[in-house]
Amino acid sequence: MASWYGHESPNRHTADGEVFIADGISAAHKTFPLPSVAEVTNLDNGKTIRVRVNDRGPFSDGRIIDLSRGAAKALGVYTTGTAKVRVKFLGPAEPLPAQPVYARPSGDDQSFIVQLGAFSQESNAQRAQEKMDGARIDRRGEFYIVYLGPYTGADAAESHRQDSIDAGFTSAILKRAE
Known part of the structure; x- marks a missing residue:
């Protein structure tokens, strides 16, 4: 079973030190190396995505992976809250660059x-x-x-x-x- 999370502070850091982006495509797993890439398939609707595993969790019994809100929306888990999934480890992920190209202009917080x-x-x-x-x-x-x-x-x-x-x-x- 997969669930999702996204109510954390926008400045919260993941277990590997990255900034948690609720609407990004990422996930939390208990044992995969951080960061890594996993393929997640929603067995209820057949949708498959690749996620960046950069956090630890889930901490609820019976759950194998926690998806970010963005990943949950992309996979069709957002409205149901949970879904039966297949998770496949694809390997280690490359470190993220220090700052994305689409960084906001200096002094602009909106x-x-x-x-x-x-x-x-x-x-x-x-x-x-x-x-x-x-x-x-x-x-x-x-x-x-x-x-x-x-x-x-x-x-x-x-x-x-x-x-x-x-x-x-x-x-x-x-x-x-x-």
Whole structure:
């Protein structure tokens, strides 16, 4: 069984020292080396994603993995809270760069990006980028993040997220620029 977590402070650090990003694609596991990459398949709906395992948990009996809110949404676990899953260890993950390309401008604490997707293969990220004008790619460890922005204010970013959903990126999420 998998569950999800995302109510922590935006400045909380994961067990391996990374900043916990609730709307990112990450997970907590009791024994996998940190950081690592795992493939998680929701056995109820057949969806599969790759997650960055950078935290310890879950701490509830019968659960094998805790997904970040973003991973839970991508896998279809967010609304149900839990799901039967298959978890496959894929290997160690590369360390994250010190700061992502989409870092917010200095002194601006209200910048947001629209994350269109996270891909383990650069070619898939490039195909996604080509489908949306203004989309950019940022490599974060094992993943290629395709995003729009940054935008000043959540309302402006949300407008672009809605445009992204209309363009076929139905799992687009709004994130604070780091």
